[in-house]
Amino acid sequence: MTPQIIALLSGLGLCLGLIVSIGAQNAVVLRQGLRREHVGLVVAVCVVSDAVLQTLGVAGVATLVTSHPWLEVVARWAGAAFILGFAFVSARRAWRGGGSLEAATDAPAAETAAPASGGVLTATATTPKTRLRSGRMATLLTILAVTWLNPHALVETTFVLGSVAGTHGDERWWFLAGGIAASTLWFVGFGYGARYLAPLLRTERAWRILDGGIAAVMVVIAISLILG
DSSP states (O other), rough: HHHHHHHHHHHHHHHHHHSSSSSHHHHHHHHHHHSSSOOOOOHHHHHHHHHHHHHIIIIIIHHHHHOHHHHHHHHHHHHHHHHHHHHHHHHHHHHHOOOOOOOOOOOOOOOOEEOOGGGEEEOOOHHHHHHHHHHHHHHHHHHHHHHSSSSHIIIIIIIIIHHHHHTTTHHHHHHHHHHHHHHHHHHHHHOOOOOOOOHHTTSSSHHHHHHHHHHHHHHHHHHHHHOO
8 A cells, every 4th residue: 555545545544534423523514514504504514614624734733744754753752642532532431321412403593572661562573584694694604613713623623733744744635635625525425414314313323333333443542552
């Protein structure tokens, strides 16, 4: 297997392992997918944001690691330690269970009446177009918030992926391609396939199996990092 394919598969596997977990971002994607509302918008924001963050990591952190040999050693062991820790957490979730991904279903917006001065009720009328614009903007702000205001996700996407990519040297761009492909496949498939996946992903058993698989993949990636 060529170094390029190894880097590509490493990026694909690591990114999938980090992204396929119970979290606010996946909950929003699932919710919109189930409701079939603004799915394209949500998926596009997730895919583009992930691609930007991964590129920043590879162009910045990975390039810095590649230009300083001693940093590559640090990144290799630090990345392996983080990935093994992530694998341990996933394995513990798989063993203990208790996880599920519930989509929050908001009640449909309705016209409401609010008491005014003197006890007179005044109805607030909204047109379908107004509700559509309001819903789209609210969805956009929500997915942007859970994507860009989550420090843990930013560290994982930029620094962890960037550090591990740096250990692949000149093949780090293949690692980036694998990472972007992984996030694109996940968000597109999860968003548009939510109505088919939801009954399965709402069960604890499914997430225990998924977490077990993630733990195994992470251990393999960590060992490959340590062995160089």
